[in-house]
Amino acid sequence: MSSATLSPAPAAPGAPLTKKALTADHPTWCPGCGDFAVLASFYRVLERLQYPQEKIVTMAGIGCSSRFPYFVNTHGGHFIHGRSLPFSAAVSLGRDDLHVFVFGGDGDGFSIGGNHLVHTARKNVRLTYVIMDNSVYGLTKKQTSPTSPIGFKSKTDPTGAIDQPINPMRTLVNSGATFVARSHATQVNHMIDMMEKAARHDGFSVVEILSECVEFYEGAFDAANPRKGGQFLQVENHDPTDLVAAFKLASEAWPGRFGVFYDSPRPTKNALEKGLITKARERTKGAADLDLLQASFRKAR
Amino acid sequence: MVSSTSENPMDGASTAISPRPIQDVVIRLAGNSQDGIQTIGGFLARLAGRSDQEVMTYMTIPATISGGPSIFQVRMGTGEILSAGDQADLLVAFYQDSYQNHIGFLKPGGVLLYDTDHVKPNPDDHRFTSVGLPITARTVEAVGGSSKDKGKNLFVLGLLARLFDLDVEKLTTLVKDRFGGRAEDIVRNALLAFDAGYGYPAEGLRQCFFRFDAPRVSAAGRHQVTLDGNTALTYGLIAAGVRYGAGYPITPWSSIMEVLRTELSKYGGLFVQTEDELAAISYAIGFSYSGHLAVTGSSGPGLSLKMEALGWATMAEIPLIVINVQRGGPSTGLPTNVEQSDLLQALYGSHGDTPRVVLAPKNVEECFYVALEAAQIARKYSTPVIILSDQGLATRIEAFDEPDLAKLMVDPAPDLSERPGDFKPYPLDAVTRHAPPGARIASGKYPTVSGLEHDELGHPSGNPQMHQKMNAKRRDKIKALGLELPKPEVHGDPDGEVLLVGWGSTWGPVREAVTRLRKAGIRTGQLHLRHLNPLPEGLGEIFSRYRSVQVVEMNDPGVYGYGQLAMLLRARLAQAHIQSIAKTDGLTFKVSEIIDGVNRRLAETAAQ
Numbered sequence: 001m002s003s004a005t006l007s008p009a010p011a012a013p014g015a016p017l018t019k020k021a022l023t024a025d026h027p028t029w030c031p032g033c034g035d036f037a038v039l040a041s042f043y044r045v046l047e048r049l050q051y052p053q054e055k056i057v058t059m060a061g062i063g064c065s066s067r068f069p070y071f072v073n074t075h076g077g078h079f080i081h082g083r084s085l086p087f088s089a090a091v092s093l094g095r096d097d098l099h100v101f102v103f104g105g106d107g108d109g110f111s112i113g114g115n116h117l118v119h120t121a122r123k124n125v126r127l128t129y130v131i132m133d134n135s136v137y138g139l140t141k142k143q144t145s146p147t148s149p150i151g152f153k154s155k156t157d158p159t160g161a162i163d164q165p166i167n168p169m170r171t172l173v174n175s176g177a178t179f180v181a182r183s184h185a186t187q188v189n190h191m192i193d194m195m196e197k198a199a200r201h202d203g204f205s206v207v208e209i210l211s212e213c214v215e216f217y218e219g220a221f222d223a224a225n226p227r228k229g230g231q232f233l234q235v236e237n238h239d240p241t242d243l244v245a246a247f248k249l250a251s252e253a254w255p256g257r258f259g260v261f262y263d264s265p266r267p268t269k270n271a272l273e274k275g276l277i278t279k280a281r282e283r284t285k286g287a288a289d290l291d292l293l294q295a296s297f298r299k300a301r
Numbered sequence: 302m303v304s305s306t307s308e309n310p311m312d313g314a315s316t317a318i319s320p321r322p323i324q325d326v327v328i329r330l331a332g333n334s335q336d337g338i339q340t341i342g343g344f345l346a347r348l349a350g351r352s353d354q355e356v357m358t359y360m361t362i363p364a365t366i367s368g369g370p371s372i373f374q375v376r377m378g379t380g381e382i383l384s385a386g387d388q389a390d391l392l393v394a395f396y397q398d399s400y401q402n403h404i405g406f407l408k409p410g411g412v413l414l415y416d417t418d419h420v421k422p423n424p425d426d427h428r429f430t431s432v433g434l435p436i437t438a439r440t441v442e443a444v445g446g447s448s449k450d451k452g453k454n455l456f457v458l459g460l461l462a463r464l465f466d467l468d469v470e471k472l473t474t475l476v477k478d479r480f481g482g483r484a485e486d487i488v489r490n491a492l493l494a495f496d497a498g499y500g501y502p503a504e505g506l507r508q509c510f511f512r513f514d515a516p517r518v519s520a521a522g523r524h525q526v527t528l529d530g531n532t533a534l535t536y537g538l539i540a541a542g543v544r545y546g547a548g549y550p551i552t553p554w555s556s557i558m559e560v561l562r563t564e565l566s567k568y569g570g571l572f573v574q575t576e577d578e579l580a581a582i583s584y585a586i587g588f589s590y591s592g593h594l595a596v597t598g599s600s601g602p603g604l605s606l607k608m609e610a611l612g613w614a615t616m617a618e619i620p621l622i623v624i625n626v627q628r629g630g631p632s633t634g635l636p637t638n639v640e641q642s643d644l645l646q647a648l649y650g651s652h653g654d655t656p657r658v659v660l661a662p663k664n665v666e667e668c669f670y671v672a673l674e675a676a677q678i679a680r681k682y683s684t685p686v687i688i689l690s691d692q693g694l695a696t697r698i699e700a701f702d703e704p705d706l707a708k709l710m711v712d713p714a715p716d717l718s719e720r721p722g723d724f725k726p727y728p729l730d731a732v733t734r735h736a737p738p739g740a741r742i743a744s745g746k747y748p749t750v751s752g753l754e755h756d757e758l759g760h761p762s763g764n765p766q767m768h769q770k771m772n773a774k775r776r777d778k779i780k781a782l783g784l785e786l787p788k789p790e791v792h793g794d795p796d797g798e799v800l801l802v803g804w805g806s807t808w809g810p811v812r813e814a815v816t817r818l819r820k821a822g823i824r825t826g827q828l829h830l831r832h833l834n835p836l837p838e839g840l841g842e843i844f845s846r847y848r849s850v851q852v853v854e855m856n857d858p859g860v861y862g863y864g865q866l867a868m869l870l871r872a873r874l875a876q877a878h879i880q881s882i883a884k885t886d887g888l889t890f891k892v893s894e895i896i897d898g899v900n901r902r903l904a905e906t907a908a909q
Binding site for chain 1: 347525547564573585736751753
């Protein structure tokens with residue numbers, strides 16, 4: 001991959017953050033991949049948010065979608081399969097001044113990293129997680145994924161998948177995430193809207209985006225694509241703080257609806273931990289580090 | 302042949318013990334875990350530390366959830382105490398099974414103190430001075446009310462205070478400190494039980510022991526502190542400027558994360574209890590990436606789970622501290638026993654070529670300093686550093702000179718300054734220095750950290766030459782560290798028959814063995830390794846000065862007859878006279894076991 005061909009102009013402090021400054025390596029995805037649109041939408045979201053460039057962190061796990069950080073000119077990286085959430089949660093908790101975005105696929109989020117998804121969500125760590133769901137393992141060339149429907153023929157299920165797939169939206173609503181939305185990679189404006197709302201949410205926000213793999217699962221999401229004869233139905237007349245209503249939305253028949261399913265803030269782990277620090281500091285009257293440790297040793301005399 | 306029993310004032314005495322000053326005493330308390338054995342053992346150790354006495358403890362905790370046999374052994378005295386003692390001078394047996402299981406550890410001529418309410422000792426065993434007293438009945442009598450026999454431990458503590466002329470004022474202060482903050486009657490009951498033990502008419506028994514010699518004044522003129530190894534390690538991390546970390550509970554690592562969870566918030570930091578071991582190391586790497594050198598830890602099985610992420614940290618060159626408080630393995634193994642069988646895992650676990658730093662503290666004091674060293678190395682070389690402690694060190698309480706914190710404390714602030722235009726996270730000709738997020742990059746090109754092989758800017762590179770160069774970069778910095786390590790020092794004879802080589806917590810027993818072997822006329826040296834990867838330079842020359850090199854370690858000698866360090870040293874130095882004294886019975890080395898091992902080797906050599 002040639003990083004030398006693209007040399008973003010250094011943005012002067014205070015200059016608006018543009019797509020030009022945010023562009024890094026040329027994406028390695030197959031032509032026609034849904035992920036291109038997610039990347040383009042993300043640039044737009046960052047243009048709207050105008051965070052200082054050095055304060056943005058773009059992380060990912062492993063998979064096609066997880067190449068994402070190489071294509072975005074911010075701090076960030078490419079961690080191991082399924083564990084980008086705990087890594088990124090630490091970046092958020094360690095550095096409250098940063099804006100943390102995590103990208104991954106259905107394998108990363110719902111299979112190998114499923115446990116981390118639930119626990120990062122219940123801890124309500126402030127970060128935005130974008131799942132680019134293509135319902136297939138693409139990087140390893142067509143194996144069944146946790147969201148592949150029953151009957152899907154893959155190299156690991158040549159006669160068709162037999163295991164009940166995960167319902168991503170039910171999983172996410174149930175996870176304890178305080179913001180859960182769903183979008184479709186062919187609906188750029190909708191994606192931008194969902195990702196921007198997620199970024200502005202104070203807590204663990206997650207956006208599930210159906211992003212087609214044209215190579216190994218062509219037409220997977222046509223049912224929700226008007227250009228392919230489907231219907232893109234948005235969430236309407238829905239109270240996003242109503243958990244039961246969110247479950248009902250999540251349980252609708254395929255292809256279901258798109259929009260914000262759940263949005264109900266509660267204290268973030270970032271804030272709760274800060275509270276513990278404040279309380280501890282009050283108890284110790286803000287003593288200097290040296291005095292604190294000396295006091296601990298005095299107790300051991 | 303050297304006798305493997307130690308010299309002791311009481312050796313040879315059968316029933317009558319001549320009262321005279323003693324240098325040190327080994328007390329073994331044997332009961333059940335709910336009896337508060339650990340509590341009074343801790344009091345004795347703290348008292349010894351406060352009195353500028355040397356102290357070393359050893360305890361076993363049952364792996365069961367509640368109850369089960371439990372012991373605490375305290376060795377305290379006025380000389381240099383290097384091990385918890387092979388045999389006890391005094392055994393306190395609370396129950397019949399405590400008596401049966403531990404009478405074998407009592408020195409012939411020692412004193413057996415037993416609770417007549419629960420123990421019937423063998424009347425035909427005349428090797429010891431046996432003293433029975435109704436510990437349970439007297440405690441119930443003293444405390445009264447509905448507390449049943451709670452307080453037996455404090456009754457015994459009072460009794461011991463009387464027997465050894467311990468400082469009652471200091472002891473009662475410790476008792477009040479420990480139980481203070483709880484209901485008033487708990488403190489009152491504790492002191493009632495203590496007084497009853499102290500006042501128990503046991504004048505005959507007092508003849509058995511005498512005062513300790515005058516206490517040695519601490520060489521540095523500093524206060525003595527008494528800590529267990531896990532706490533010392535934790536305080537070392539704090540002194541080293543570590544403010545962030547993550548972990549998952551596992552014995553015997555848990556107490557480190559418990560203390561960090563409470564302490565770090567006072568320092569403005571944070572410790573996260575995660576959903577699993579994989580998340581724990583992922584958080585720790587994330588914290589380090591964000592600019593805060595972080596710690597994670599576990600015991601053997603947890604370290605295995607962390608291995609994939611550890612490979613990433615090596616590839617991405619992230620500074621990180623990983624603590625492994627070793628226990629008996631494999632698998633769940635002996636979770637509350639000691640072993641040193643994770644050395645090869647620490648060096649070579651994970652996939653691919655993952656050169657990394659491995660350090661091991663030799664005693665509780667070094668647990669503190671090794672944390673400082675680990676942090677310094679991790680920062681300087683941008684690398685993961687593994688600290689191999691063990692269950693013995695973790696739970697053992699020792700006294701040592703209070704560290705000079707004003708000189709040692711490290712400022713943990715991350716460097717968020719703007720990086721120059723030519724900034725590269727992975728330069729081929731220099732050690733990696735990451736720019737944490739939040740740091741502007743003058744060129745406007747922001748770096749990525751990656752588990753893929755990468756070029757100097759961190760972008761993926763499938764170029765085989767680049768992979769080879771980057772492997773060399775990651776390896777050469779560890780080699781550079783090896784060259785700057787202090788030359789290993791030999792204790793004892795600089796050449797001769799036997800060199801005893803050890804690592805980690807075997808240091809004390811090995812040192813005592815060296816003393817005894819030299820007294821018996823065998824020229825013996827000791828070499829102890831704190832740096833296990835990279836190894837220091839100059840080992841081969843030192844080894845060649847001895848007829849035999851015996852590596853003492855608590856792991857299995859394996860298919861080829863060599864323990865894990867012995868195998869590494871043989872591979873590194875190709876010297877055939879490197880051999881193993883290895884065992885895996887879950888207990889720390891007795892001095893006698895090492896001496897017996899040496900004797901066996903010497904006999905083998907003589908027979909050849």
